[in-house]
Amino acid sequence: MNTLNTLTTETANTMTTSTTGSTQQAAAPSAATDKREAKKGSLAAFKGLMPFLRPYRRQFAMAGVALVVAACSTLAIPAAFKQMIDLGFGGANGGKSIEHVDLVFLALFAVATVLALATAARFYTVSWLGERVTADIRNAVYSHVVTQSPEFFETTQTGEVLSRITTDTTLIQAVVGTSISMALRNVLLFIGGLVMLFVTSPKLSAIIIGLLILTVLPIVMFGRRVRKLSRDSQDRIADASAMAGEILNAMPTVQAFTHEKIESGRFGASVEGAFATAMRRIRARALLTMIAIVLVFGTIVFVLWLGAHAVLEGTMTGGDLGQFILYASIVAGAIGALSEVMGEAQRAAGATERLLELMSVKSQIQSPAVPLPLPPRAANGAALTLSDVSFSYPSRPDTAALGHLSLDIKPGETVAVVGPSGAGKTTLFQLFLRFYDPQSGSIKLDGVDITQLELHTLRDAIGIVPQDTVIFSADAMENIRYGRAGASDAEVIQAAKLAAAHEFIERLPQGYQSFLGERGVRLSGGQRQRIAIARALLKNPPLLLLDEATSALDAESERLVQTALEAAMVGRTTVIIAHRLATVQRADRIIVMEDGKIVETGTHSSLVALGGIYANLAALQFHSVHVQH
Structure with missing residues (x-):
């Protein structure tokens, strides 16, 4: 009887689990x-x-x-x-x-x-x-x-x-x-x-199959409610986890506004809601377990009673009855x-x-089936040519980010791109890297249309220092080595020195082996940007793109990085985006953009003399600097 009880309980638990196991x-x-x-x-x-x-x-x-x-x-x-x-x-x-x-x-x-x-x-x-x-x-x-x-x-x-x-x-x-x-x-x-x-026993088999069908139906029907409650419980737990993650990631703000008690209260309410939902699930599952055990055990006991009478009447042996009950348990367990x-x-x-x-x-940006090679790298960098390029972002096709833009950048030339926000400066960089393709026009690198280049070939030829620096959850050495995976430690350190990053890295607890934290939280904005500059310098590309590369630096760091960048620009073509005009005055040429078009071109002195958009930007910035001093 103990064996029967165990088998019956296991069968009931199997059926009960069938209603909740998938959710968990x-x-x-x-x-x-x-x-x-x-x-x-x-x-x-x-x-x-x-x-x-x-x-x-x-x-x-x-x-x-x-x-x-x-x-x-x-x-x-x-x-x-x-x-x-x-x-x-x-x-x-x-x-x-x-x-x-x-x-x-x-x-x-x-x-x-x-x-x-x-x-x-x-x-x-x-x-x-x-x-x-x-x-x-x-x-x-x-x-x-x-x-x-x-x-x-x-x-x-x-x-x-x-x-x-x-x-x-x-x-x-x-x-x-x-x-x-x-x-x-x-x-x-x-x-x-x-x-x-x-x-x-054909007779007992027909009876127990019919009873098991009647037993399983209410269990399955009630099990749907348990499944729904299980999902609700997971929802509430997920809500609490999401709230906790959001607040923990914003602790300085929370503490600055003295919202610790408020946020603790919100989280507590969320946890209590999760607890209440979990208790509804537990009560429902407990009830389901009770119903399953009573119905399944009752069915087997009823058939066992019939079998016992058959044994007493001599129409069935004791062994047949025991075998029948065990097979019935196996069938019930299989159904559950x-x-x-x-x-x-x-x-x-x-x-x-x-x-x-x-x-x-499928990505819209694909390497061609038969890519063309780039010509051998020139000693003074790469040539870049834009011919009548027009582009709108897929998410806003009715707004032109660039309109009929043409530009010819010679090898070794340093070109600065300035203009108000939304003028299309960063869009240019995204097209150079072929993150998007223009709707019309062409972009050529060293005379080869970039759509005819293998994507890795194109991007290997370009180094970029983005405005929003990405620091990976690794040490300083590996973060810089991201620029060129096969670089030696000595090459990494040399790139860090060029980017004025070596000194602050050496001061970290484990130097170049120091973990920089998730998204570089252990570094200041200027330090993160110098890591990104070192990464680009280590790559040593013929074309260098600088997107506000010195925007997060203090005056001393900016002077050091500017000197390093000027040395790094030798032998390569450089395109600079900058709002701070002091960083672009030494460029060979300055391109002024507005509403996706080039509106002015020249040197700093010629554009100031022109009295246009650049002159107004320069007057505002340099007057502001003068007033501050």
Whole structure:
């Protein structure tokens, strides 16, 4: 009876878990993500996974063999119990009974050993497959995303991409590494157990199947409510986590405005809301567990009662009854497990659809099928030519960022681009790097249209110091080495010296091995910019783009960096964007832009004499500086 109780409880728990297990596979990173995650999809979406599954056919075959052996071993156990009861305990001769009991127990142990080995082999193989296929999918998705142009990231949130790479692939991992195996195993157990039920007793089989169907229906119906409450609980937890992350990232602001108590109160309210939702889920699941155990146990007890009468009437042996009950438990457990697998598979199908949708996105910026080479690098840098270039950003096609712009930059020339915000200065840099293609016109580097160059060839020829410096979560040495992955430590240090960064790096606790923090939080704005300049100098490109390269520096650092940049400009073409006109006065040529067009061209002195836009900007800035002094 204890064995029966254990099996019944496990069956009930399996059915209960089927309503909630899929929700608890992976906590979503955000409430929105969890709602997306809960979305179910068509199982046909799994066809899209075939390219990832096909390379591991041998492993799937091995898992299949282990699966069949484990299922057959499980189905053999009730038959062994029947033999033990009928031939052992029911034998007329005591010695013969002991002999049979010994043989049956040895056989039972052998079956259990085979079951253990097969189950371990199946678990290891399918778990390996789940991890391997998930890793392949993550690599494929990430490799695909990093090749997308900035246009893709204008309309796609980074958090959305990360959610698909992490949460959605976790759902697929659960299907490949667990659910497929569980589904096949339980299909085999269900079919085998059902056949053996009818072989043992057709009458009792018809009764118990009907009762189990009536038992499972209310459990499944109530289980939907538990699933919804589980998702709500995850939503509330995600909300609290998102709030905590936002506040922790803004602690200086929170403390500056003395909002510590307010934010603690907000977080506390969010946590209490999550607790209340979790308690509703726990109460519902407790009720579901009670209902499942009562209904399943009641069904089995009722059939056991009928079987006991049949044994007493002599129409059934005790061994047949024991075998019947065990097969009934196996069938009930298989039904509950299949219910769980189907719900999980539907959710994973939705995740697969989202991943395949992401993989189907093609970047508008592609390398040509047959790229042209760049001519050998000239001693004095690269030539850059723009011919009648017009461009509008995809997100605002009706607004021209550049209009019919033509520009010819000679090798070794230093050209400064100035103008009010929104004039199109940074857009020029994005077109040079081919982050976007102009709607009309052409851009040529050393006489070769950049659309005919392989993207890596083009971008390897360009070094850029952006206005918003990106510092990676690594040490100073690796951050500078990002400019040229194969550079030696000595070359990195030399680039840092040229960018006036060596001195402050040496003062860091571990020097060049000092971790700079996430987004470079351990550095000042000027220090971050000097790291970026060192990175560009290490790359040593023929074309150097400086986007407000000295905007975050104090006067002393600006003087040092300006001297370093002037030395670095020798032997290369340089294009400078600057609002501070003091940094562009020594340029060979100054281009003044307004509304995406070139409106003035000349040197500092000639443009001041012209009395136009540049002269007004210069008057305002230099007068402001004079007043401050």
